Amino acid sequence: MIPRTSVRWRLVAWVTGVLLAVSAVTFAVVYEQTGNELRAEIDQDVTGDIGQLAQTVRSMRASSPESLLARMGTYLRAQRFSATSSLLFASIPGHGSISNPPELLGTGQPDDGETSVEQVKEDARSRALLNAPTRISTQWAPDIGNVRLDERVIQVGSFRVRVGAGEPLAIVKRAQRSIVRSFAIAGALALVLALIASY
Numbered sequence: 001m002i003p004r005t006s007v008r009w010r011l012v013a014w015v016t017g018v019l020l021a022v023s024a025v026t027f028a029v030v031y032e033q034t035g036n037e038l039r040a041e042i043d044q045d046v047t048g049d050i051g052q053l054a055q056t057v058r059s060m061r062a063s064s065p066e067s068l069l070a071r072m073g074t075y076l077r078a079q080r081f082s083a084t085s086s087l088l089f090a091s092i093p094g095h096g097s098i099s100n101p102p103e104l105l106g107t108g109q110p111d112d113g114e115t116s117v118e119q120v121k122e123d124a125r126s127r128a129l130l131n132a133p134t135r136i137s138t139q140w141a142p143d144i145g146n147v148r149l150d151e152r153v154i155q156v157g158s159f160r161v162r163v164g165a166g167e168p169l170a171i172v173k174r175a176q177r178s179i180v181r182s183f184a185i186a187g188a189l190a191l192v193l194a195l196i197a198s199y
Helices: 004-058 065-078 116-131 170-198
Strands: 087-092 096-099 137-141 145-156 159-168
Touching: 004 065, 004 087, 004 145, 004 159, 004 170, 065 087, 065 096, 065 159, 087 116, 116 137, 116 159, 137 159
Parallel strands: none
Antiparallel strands: 087 096, 087 159, 137 145, 145 159
């Protein structure tokens, strides 16, 4: 005959194992689904942003690359970048580039707390944004982090212009961190209650 105490602890172990397995699966599904949905929303916003930027730049008329850059700069400076808005940039190969966070494409001057070597590396990664794929992809932007970025090469009169739009992925990380905290708290409480009830 199996002792009652042994049966009790087997039951506790079984209930705990099932609860942990169900919680782990639920957490994984919610964590991934939340990230996928937020990234899909960001992609949709970026697609709209790049379309609007391309259309605006195409409507600009300029007699020289310098005057076109100046007009694009005026437009981009009016579209201020923040944690809740899009980063935008435009470049005319061989003539220069402009962006709404001015430091996005490299400043050449070290930021506060950065060495010259660190700034050189950061500027190199900034310039790499101008060679990103002409489709939506995840890229790293200085002082911003990972962004979902879309780029297009358009013709404006006789000039070829590369335009780009992106949004930070920080919101996805924040949402997923919140899910981790919520599941940790809820899971711990559920586990304690399950242990007490099953015992």
